[in-house]
Amino acid sequence: MPLRYTPMPSDLAARYRRREPDAYGLTPEIHVSGGDGMPCRHCLANINAGDPYLILAYRPFPELQPYAETGPIFLHAEECQAYAGGAVPPILTTSKDYLLRGYSEDDRIVYGSGSVVPVADIGARATELLQRAEIAYVHVRSARNNCYQCRIERA
Incomplete structure (x- = not known):
């Protein structure tokens, strides 16, 4: 996907x-x-x-x-170009793992979808989550501080 x-x-x-x-x-x-x-x-x-x-x-x-x-x-603080690539963005290569969590169309956490994932497995885990009908998108967050990184959607 x-x-x-x-x-x-x-x-x-x-x-x-x-x-x-x-x-x-x-x-x-x-x-x-x-x-x-x-x-x-x-x-x-x-x-x-x-x-x-x-x-x-x-x-x-x-x-x-x-x-x-x-x-x-x-x-x-100064203007930068919005990320538009299909590959894992640079900020998701600076830690060994990240928290991925699925959300429904009404922006609610889909329980049981959250897990800490090694960087090499981000794409595979996001694909797995997005194959579920109840998951509309995935948030990527810091595995240690829970800071929001980006959103993953079906292309």
Whole structure:
């Protein structure tokens, strides 16, 4: 099954770069990257050392509801190109494993779908989950901190 790794929407990234309020109503914080561990959720690549970036609260769901998790993410402070590749994006190669979890069409967690998956198995596990009729998309999150990384959909 062809997969699409979906970044944060470009219009939302632009709003945050204009320093509009994040999911908690706060102004995104601006910092300078030390070079490691700062994955941008728009281009899905790491932010280079010396580049400015934002830290903000992000809720990758269309509306508030009990399963709409919100958490911290990083974003290039300056415009970057949205990730559009079909392969595993660069930010998903910086850890040994990630948490993958399936969500239904109404943005609810599909119980029993979450598991920590080695990087080499991300595509296979996402394909397995997306073959289930009740799963509309998959979130990739940090296996250690639960930070949102990106969304995987059927291409």
